[in-house]
Amino acid sequence: MSTLPLFAVIADAHISRAPGIQDRFLEAALTDAKSAGASFAVIAGDLVEDGHHSSFTNAKAILSASGLPCYPAIGNKEVSQNSPQRYISNFGPTYYTVQQSGYRLIVLGTTEFTIPQHKLRWLEEVLAQTAPHDNTVLATHHYLERFSENDRGALTDICGRYGVRHIITAHRHRMETTQYGPVTEHMLQAVDPDKALGSPPGFTLCGIERGRLHTRFVPMSISADLVQRHLTGQLGFRPTRDRAFDASLVELAERYGFRHVQLTISGDEHDTTVEQQARAATDCGLQLVGHLPSPQFDITGQWLNRTQMHKSIEFFAELLARTAVHSSEAPAILHPPKLPADVLCDRYGRLLTQRVCVQRVIEAYVAMAGWMQQGKMAVALENNSSKKLRLTFGALPSHLTDLSGELRQRSFDIGYCFDIGHVKASVVQTQVAEWMAAIGDRLLALHLHSGDPHSHVTHDPVTELYSTTRWLGLAAWLAQLQVVVPCVLEVPVSEGAAVSAQTLHRLTEPIPEAVYVDVELAPG
Template identity: 25%
Template sequence: MRLIQITDLHLSDRQDTPAADALRWAITESNRSSPDLVTFTGDMTTYGTEASARHFLEQAGTLTSPWVFTPGNAELRDPGAQRVLAQCTERRSMSLGGVRFLLPDTSCGRISPYDREWLTGEGASDTPPRVLLTHYPIDVLEADSRSWIEAWLQKHPVEMYLAGHRHFSRSRSVSGCWEVITRGLDPDKAFDGPPGICLFERKAGGDWSQTEIPWPYEHSLLPAATDQSPVGWSIHGDPLETVKKTRQAGLNVLELRPRELDYDLSATVKELDALRQERPVYLSWHLPNLRWIPKSCDIDGRAEVSRQIDDARACGVDSFTVHVPRITAAGMYGVGDEPADAWRILLDCYHELFRESVEEGIRVSIENIHNQPGTPADRASREFGTEIGECLAWIDAVAGSFDGAGRVGAHFDVGHARNNGELGNLQPIGDWYARIGSRITGYHIHQVRPHEETGKLTNHRDIKDIYDRTVSYAGFLHAWSKRLINREPLFIEVRIAEERRRTTRLFQEIFS
């Protein structure tokens, strides 16, 4: 008996993303391997939409082996997928090759009374060796369901409990059963190893072996847009010290972001001159926020941004990084999608501030921001520019206000796209690659992980490995290699100095 598991892909509505590429590969690889059964153990879609579910079904329909599906929690986020996948989920069991496969629905994080009754009946019958295929691992089921399934496994021998959900791989013995979870196929979420699928083979006596089949994502990274290595860093601190550290590190790409406003401009210019005598340099300047004040219909930060633009031009910058305006999404729109007065006033402000720089050929790279964890996706609740369409609309508006429209683009912060409240699931990172990739003029690269003390997701942490948690960069490298995204400068934006140095070294090696 040979079984292939495909799990946790988190497919969106689009078919031009790394996740969509990974699914096509997984189906082709499964057909090449010709297993007795293919099982999809949930979260094949990212938000349970009808379009993503139909795309999944179209691909699954090309399998040459029998296949089964059990839903994950992501399939419950929208009713569309449930309607499309209803027929798939009706099949809860099958016997094949002398093995009884059972598919309890754990998509809600629990085992329902219906499934408990059904499993009790299965346990009482004289069946062949059993294998459970489901989404949730035992240890993350709610407490009562966890206790129930452990007791059931103790009474009714099961050779393997196969699940996903956690985005990492693990195997252990639970109540005499071999429980296996695999990291799944998502190029942006699978961690502790490459995304892929797993082949399980049953040997005489009921022992199962596991073979990981990694997705061979594209990995052709050079040349980049810059003549030198595209890898550098962004340091929030004293500009002079940033330039000195860049000289010491041997980097060609850097971004200045003053923390205090009393920096020494003349000394910074002198140090930059010395750096440029040593090697080619790509220099960006990260500007402060421009924040809308509703009560006065005014903009906070205009004067300081104007001053720093002048200082940056004195430094000979190649680009500015500036966030989208800091305003609620609802504040930018009136009725429907009609721009509110704030849109016009903010657009005039951006035009006035950056007009001379754009005429000089300096880039304006507009960065996406993020919502706090748990923020709903509706406009009334979230920040402007955290939704892809809004971000693009603002970039288009700013670019359209200049003759040199090609100088205005997107500064894509990968971590912000992941740590983005409900939108982090509704529009996965791969959708950002597909929709803004050709507009990107620079990147902020960092990791998002739970804080060691508070548990809250925090940005600007070090990337320990390509397959790190919470953002796996396999999808990024694939998109870069396929030129789905532009090959523009990569600024490592990690706050802690040693973490920043380690992450920069990692990406220097990757792009060497």
């Protein structure tokens, strides 16, 4: 590729305070880059997920352990309390130049879509004072399209006048090449499997030959066995309440290896359709998951549908006793109260247990958990979606963990159902990593469907692997946490479930020249 040694570019790793799949993908990228002959690595911004000191500590440890010289650029994620000082304390200046392996690397860190004038002046001084260098690469975090025309023009003009032909950028979590006169921008893919858009995550090997930057993207994934064990081999679906479990649904189950059926429980003792669905599902060897009605409360905490909830739980318990054969308790999915979050929580999302309304809500959940325990079912609290600016309780991980904590103090074993479509369609900008770090080891079920953060539409089929939801990231989280639970496709059954299953099964297809990350190994 090049007469000079290769170098690697690794972007948007998003290392967090607690170990996660991001650590494993960054470690694997550095290891493979070194094995492939890279003499150094450019870390093109957003190395950490936030500016917390523990995130920096974890990231520094990973870079140091690799044994590969690494040259980081600051990004927006490294800013803490509107200051780059924590980044500077850990990694040094936000702009610098270095000679390495025959290259002149210029790092021009950005924390937003602009470059301050003092950095541009510094850049011009460095270039003017240095003899022309054919092997110059400039790295910055933010891609140039979003810069103002003046800022973008100032940068590319300086580069053009002094012979800098290549600018490496990131931030958009996808790959794209753009020409600005004599200057080529190489926007590179994220290594974070929770964030990579349009393709698998990965890193890029680079080398300059005769003034041209050659790049080779190295995709990263997890093994088909892990995907199958933790995601595609655990799929289930949700038949609509007005449809019996007919032959077409049996065919779907056989064709895509579905293992679970989620029943929508209403509490109506004459609901023969759900009974037929339960009987047909268990005749096919499918396991049952129950989805209970939403508990209803007013803002004082008064429980408005106690009778319906009791009947629904009793109805599902009777179904399980008559039809299901389970090696363990069947999960029954229970919504948290759909109340405004500020009725039950402080401004940090913590449950205000001293409020009378909160005490009433907790006692209602104690009653429901007791009924469910008697009915041989496992309680799975499901997250809510906030689609309006006023947050709904259940839209943050702390909401669920605080409520389940109160129940655990009363000797109830509480788990979670993670609805990824609700997370993606919510106005709350929580990340999958935040949810998995908080509830992942206590998961009892997942709800899979697409969620649009702009229109807030949910329950559409899964049609893309690397779009709003990065399904590889979810599979990797499940594999790292060694979670094997029902993954219910909450989409229209006959068409939507088939399309979704086909899409997710593509994760098991081989990726040429990919690095496969063993996320099951304990970090460190």
